[in-house]
Amino acid sequence: xxxxxxxxxxxxxxxxxxxxxxxxxxxxxxxxxxxxxxxxxxxxxxxxxxxxxxxxxxxxxxxxxxxxxxxxxxxxxxxxxxxxxxxxxxxxxxxxxxxxxxxxxxxxxxxxxxxxxxxxxxxxxxxxxxxxxxxxxxxxxxxxxxxxxxxxxxxxxxxxxxxxxxxxxxxxxxxxxxxxxxxxxxxxxxxxxxxxxxxxxxxxxxxxxxxxxxxxxxxxxxxxxxxxxxxxxxxxxxxxxxxxxxxxxxxxxxxxxxxxxxxxxxxxxxxxxxxxxxxxxxxxxxxxxxxxxxxxxxxxxxxxxxxxxxxxxxxxxxxxxxxxxxxxx
Numbered sequence: 001x002x003x004x005x006x007x008x009x010x011x012x013x014x015x016x017x018x019x020x021x022x023x024x025x026x027x028x029x030x031x032x033x034x035x036x037x038x039x040x041x042x043x044x045x046x047x048x049x050x051x052x053x054x055x056x057x058x059x060x061x062x063x064x065x066x067x068x069x070x071x072x073x074x075x076x077x078x079x080x081x082x083x084x085x086x087x088x089x090x091x092x093x094x095x096x097x098x099x100x101x102x103x104x105x106x107x108x109x110x111x112x113x114x115x116x117x118x119x120x121x122x123x124x125x126x127x128x129x130x131x132x133x134x135x136x137x138x139x140x141x142x143x144x145x146x147x148x149x150x151x152x153x154x155x156x157x158x159x160x161x162x163x164x165x166x167x168x169x170x171x172x173x174x175x176x177x178x179x180x181x182x183x184x185x186x187x188x189x190x191x192x193x194x195x196x197x198x199x200x201x202x203x204x205x206x207x208x209x210x211x212x213x214x215x216x217x218x219x220x221x222x223x224x225x226x227x228x229x230x231x232x233x234x235x236x237x238x239x240x241x242x243x244x245x246x247x248x249x250x251x252x253x254x255x256x257x258x259x260x261x262x263x264x265x266x267x268x269x270x271x272x273x274x275x276x277x278x279x280x281x282x283x284x285x286x287x288x289x290x291x292x293x294x295x296x297x298x299x300x301x302x303x304x305x306x307x308x309x310x311x312x313x314x315x316x317x318x319x320x321x322x323x324x325x326x327x328x329x
Contacts, residue, residue: 055129065127076115153198155198173191191225218266298314
C-alpha cells in the first residue's frame, strides 16, 4: 500500500478525488511549466495520430468504425486471418486504412506490435473494433495528451451500450486490491483496459510494447504492470466516454468455437501472468484451483446448458489441462 501511494504521489497534486478501483489517488496536476500550451488551436491535429485496430472476424464492426474515423487518414488495420470477409469490408468502409493481412491468427498483442512497429506519428490510439468512438472524443484525448507531458497511456471512461460505466482502470492486481467509487476527474492509475488506449509513442518505445507470449487476454495487464513498475504515467479521463460492446468484436458463423477459444486463452494467460509476476509455485497452485473449480462447474453446465457458457467452460478446462504440454497457445 505504501509503495503504491508513493508512486501515486509522484505523479499527482495534493487535492484528493474519489476514483473507481483505487484506494489512494489524487487529481492529476502538473506545474504550469510542465503543461504544453497550444495557442489559438481549436481542435487537435489528427495528423499527429495513428489509429490501430486489430480485427478477427470483425466485419460486422467495421461499418460503424468507418463512419467514426472518416476524418482520420492515419489508420492501420491488422487482420488476424479472418474468414468472414473482414478485409473486404475494411477496404470498402475504411479505404484510407493501411491493411496488414496476417496469414494466420497471431494473437492480439502480436498483431498490435506489427502496427506499432510501423508508426511514425507521436500518438497511437489502440481501438478494439467493438468500440464506438466519436471524433470529438478522439479530439479530447489528444487535447489531454497536449496538456500532460511525459505520459505513457491515456484512456477514456469505457461505458456499456446502456451508458453504464465499466471498471476499465485500477491498480495492478499483484500489488494492490482495488476498491472505491469511480473517478470524478483526471487521475493517475496503475492499470487501464486495452479496449481504447492512447499511446505516447516516445514513452512506450522506452517501456516496450506487448509481450507476445500472451496470445489473448492479460496482455494489457502485463503491459500496464511494466509501465507502472517503470513509474510512467497512466491517466484516465472520465469525462471522455467511449461505448464498448464487450465481447462483440468477433463474429462469424462459429460462435461456439469463438467462446471455446476465449475460455482457452483466458485460462492460459491468467496462469502465465501469475507465473511471470508472482512465482511458478503460485501459478501451479492457481492452475490446480481454477481447473478444480471448472471441473466442478461442468456437470451443472451440462444439466442447464447455455451453449456459449458451456463452450467457454470447456475451453477453460482444455486450456488449463494443456498449459504444461508445450502448447501454451
